[in-house]
Amino acid sequence: MTEAPSPALKGDCANCFGLCCVALPFAASADFAVTKPAGKPCANLQQDFRCGIHTRLRDKGFAGCTVYDCFGAGQKVSQVTFGSKDWRQAPDTAQRMFGVFPVVRQLHELLFYVTEALTLDPARPLHPELRLVRDETEALTFLGPGDLAALDVAARRAKVNALLLRTSELVRGNPGKNKNRRGADLMGARLRKADLRGADLRGAYLIAADLSGADLRLADLIGADLRDTDLSGADLTGAFFLTQPQLNAARGDAATRLPGSLVRPAHWG
Structure with missing residues (x-):
């Protein structure tokens, strides 16, 4: 995309x-x-x-x-x-x-x-x-x-x-009201395998949150704070307004699916 x-x-x-x-x-x-x-x-x-x-x-x-x-x-x-x-x-x-x-x-x-x-x-x-x-x-x-x-x-x-x-x-599109997390304080939140497809996560605080295995396809991640966020196994296919520095600040693994324009950070292993 x-x-x-x-x-x-x-x-x-x-x-x-x-x-x-x-x-x-x-x-x-x-x-x-x-x-x-x-x-x-x-x-x-x-x-x-x-x-x-x-x-x-x-x-x-x-x-x-x-x-x-x-x-x-x-x-x-x-x-x-x-x-x-x-x-x-x-x-x-x-x-x-x-x-x-x-x-x-x-x-x-x-x-x-x-x-x-x-x-x-x-x-x-x-x-x-x-x-x-x-x-x-x-x-x-x-x-x-x-x-x-x-x-x-x-x-x-x-x-x-x-x-x-x-x-x-x-x-x-129209993901539903429960997908509006704009500016939300989700620091340390347990969102493992959460359905966040099409979510508005603009400016959300996701520091140290567990998003392992989460569905983040088509999510808007502009300005989201992903420091130490666990993205292991998460699907970010089609996620947009996501930058390389944001990914570099997070944690992930070989199973994390990324948009084609971004690269897997070396420190993810």
């Missing part, structure tokens, strides 16, 4: 100035071994902007890094917005670059979902509107640093989200 996202909407660390490793803050927790404020380079960031422990992130206590994707915003800001001038060579650009990065990241995330929506056949009646909002949003990503910093991202998100909600309704 879905196609792999455009390479432009996937992180390309080789063409980025390590922006997620500098611009974003993180706190010592189960996801990060140490605390780092926004604007300070991570101690693991090397001079060539590559991560010194990339292949050992989980072992070193940086699991949070393995479940993050900038959706291509890093290379867009590095190579386009700032014309390949990195913040080390041009330190006067650093603060502006770090401030613009989260803005472009949000725009690229919206583009990711709209691009997927355009591959969903049940949403075909909305394709003209989706193409229009895609083109509008993409044009915004090419604005200069000043215009990006002043952009009303919340308004853009609201406009796109309204269209994605209509898309979701068309794709899911």
